[in-house]
Amino acid sequence: MDRVWHYFKELSKIPRPSKKEERVSNWLKEVAEGMGLEVDQDEALNILIRKPASPGYEDHEGVILQGHMDMVCEKTPESDHDFDKDPIELVEEEGFLKAKDTTLGADNGIAVAMALAILEDKSLAHPALEVLVTTDEETGMSGMLDFDAHKLQGSRFINLDSEEEGVLTAGSAGGFTYSLTRSLETTAPQAGSAYRLVLDGLVGGHSGSDIDKPRGNAIILMAQALQAIYGTDLVQLASLTSGRLDNVIPSRSEAVFVTDKSQADIQAVLDGVLADHGDLEGSPAFHLEETAMPEEVWASGLSEDLLRFLTTIPNGVFAHLKNSDLVQTSSNIAIIDQKDGEVEVVISFRSSEEVDLGKLRAKVDEAADQARLASRTFAVYPAWGFMEESALRDTCCRNYKEVTGKDMEVLVIHAGLECGCIYDQRPELEFVSIGPNMYDVHSVKERLDMASAERTFAYVKEILKAL
Incomplete structure (x- = not known):
């Protein structure tokens, strides 16, 4: 040895x-x-x-x-x-x-x-x-x-x-990876204060073997938190990033946004989001701080569409093997990033059944159409x-x-x-x-x-x- x-x-x-x-x-x-x-x-x-x-x-x-x-x-x-x-x-x-x-x-x-x-x-x-x-x-x-x-x-x-x-x-x-993109439409921020929000402390892990564990997905939790902060108001996002690899459950995310709500009110909302996910492994925590006002924020339609997309598409276990607790089909929202004038979301899909992959893809495609996202398939493996x-x-x-x-x-x-x-x-x-x-x-x-x-x-x- x-x-x-x-x-x-x-x-x-x-x-x-x-x-x-x-x-x-x-x-x-x-x-x-x-x-x-x-x-x-x-x-x-x-x-x-x-x-x-x-x-x-x-x-x-x-x-x-x-x-x-x-x-x-x-x-x-x-x-x-x-x-x-x-x-x-x-x-x-x-x-x-x-x-x-x-x-x-x-x-x-x-x-x-x-x-x-x-x-x-x-x-x-x-x-x-x-x-x-x-x-x-x-x-x-x-x-x-x-x-x-x-x-x-x-x-x-x-x-x-x-x-x-x-x-x-x-x-x-087998499986494949999906890239969904949309032009990064921006506008000047409205009045308010700018905040930097970081979510960390999640365990992360392998998007296949760990997908059925209570690991928590940093992209989904951050999107839920941003929606909860604004309620029915339009979201003034300046940035939202998380994940680096499509086969990893993202464990950290970061956002910059503008709001007229107080820091105390925002923190109370964040505490409530974590309380709703109290069974997650690790020690997830939101860290909120004031930051410099950005020159531009995402256009309201882009922010609204992206957050709705991220919080409604399937993520995690989609189907189990017949008469078994073993996972047959799953998806993992792995990356969100903004570069070269675009916002990109990357999702990995896995299954031993082609029919299930088709059903899962159809659900994501429907939500992507509503969010005006263009899709591209890559990294297909049998x-x-x-x-x-x-x-x-x-x-x-x-x-x-x-x-x-x-x-x-x-x-x-x-x-x-x-x-x-x-x-x-x-x-x-x-x-x-x-x-x-x-x-x-x-x-x-x-x-x-x-x-x-x-x-x-x-x-x-x-x-x-x-x-």
């Missing part, structure tokens, strides 16, 4: 935001070539490494280990970390690996580190191995979508991008269908029972996994996804259970031996 931690630390030194993976991709290529292994780096900067079978395994079907090299880049408001040039500062605390004021990148750096350690180890027993490390998984899976799956020689595909030990994922949701019979899945479950004495839980998850992109091209392959315990991924509280990572690494090696 020492080599796993070695590679994870080396990986953490290299900035690797989504769509900016050239440095880390080249590093992976150099490391693999240094091991004397065959390496294929494609135009999307995906890395495919091949290692021959160990003695006695030459006639076994090949195995593909897969993870992604990019990471979600979130930081605390106080942090001056630059994800384009600064290394991740690792912190080991009470058995967990964390990062100082940023996301850790164990999603999915721990998979890459495990794969490199396996490639390096000449004593392991295994069939012919391929290690596929992809780009841009976190913002649309464009790396895997651009990858030619027919390059793969193996028939058993093990994705290492799951986040719960003892759980084997055997299917995942679902990974559950296979009724799978020898690979059976072997993994049996091996886990032998190693731990516990039964492996098999799930179909409400999050996009890259397996779906390969499944779309090569449905004849067998797929599973496993991984160690990780918590609060896609947030600054992200942490990796180090003991779980060690057990998972040992388990992966046992799977390879059994295959």
Whole structure:
């Protein structure tokens, strides 16, 4: 396991935001070539490494280990970390690996580190191995979508991008991201005072795996608060921003507005909004202060339409799997921003059922038409269908029972996994996804259970031996 931690630390030194993976991709290529292994780096900067079978395994079907090299880049408001040039500062605390004021990148750096350690180890027993490390998984899976799956020689595909030990994922949701825009119409502010309002203290999290938890969405709460402040009056908004990534539940939002109401009256309204959401995780709080009067505010029609849109469209769980508490379909209002003369709202949709996605999209489209928002679809990724019979899945479950004495839980998850992109091209392959315990991924509280990572690494090696 020492080599796993070695590679994870080396990986953490290299900035690797989504769509900016050239440095880390080249590093992976150099490391693999240094091991004397065959390496294929494609135009999307995906890395495919091949290692021959160990003695006695030459006639076994090949195995593909897969993870992604990019990471979600979130930081605390106080942090001056630059994800384009600064290394991740690792912190080991009470058995967990964390990062100082940023996301850790164990999603999915721990998979890459495990794969490199396996490639390096000449004593392991295994069939012919391929290690596929992809780009841009976190913002649309464009790396895997651009990858030619027919390059793969193996028939058993093990994705290492799951986040719960003892759980084997055997299917995942598909989805897409929606961008809705409208021209930024402005006017001079009316008489009153200007205020800056910040909402923070929400937990945030993954827009797939955490969408059914009481995390709270900072965009929705801020929109509700602004509507409550003004009541039937027109809203004099000067700015409204929140969120950075479409796959993250926004945990912080900020607005500047003008009103003739007193600060005390506004604070009373804000307290009431929080009281209506007393069951949320974290410590949500509004922070209100007077600020300089803006030169322009949004036109009343734009403010009114946008706030109505944000507070009425579906957000969160839309449908559950039949006879189950598992989420089947959901949406996440992820970003609101203003730039280049436009206001933009970004929403991510997920489902394992195309019919549900259509229904959800129709509801948003209807509200968007009323708010005069133009829409654009991007980051479309396919679902990974559950296979009724799978020898690979059976072997993994049996091996886990032998190693731990516990039964492996098999799930179909409400999050996009890259397996779906390969499944779309090569449905004849067998797929599973496993991984160690990780918590609060896609947030600054992200942490990796180090003991779980060690057990998972040992388990992966046992799977390879059994295959």
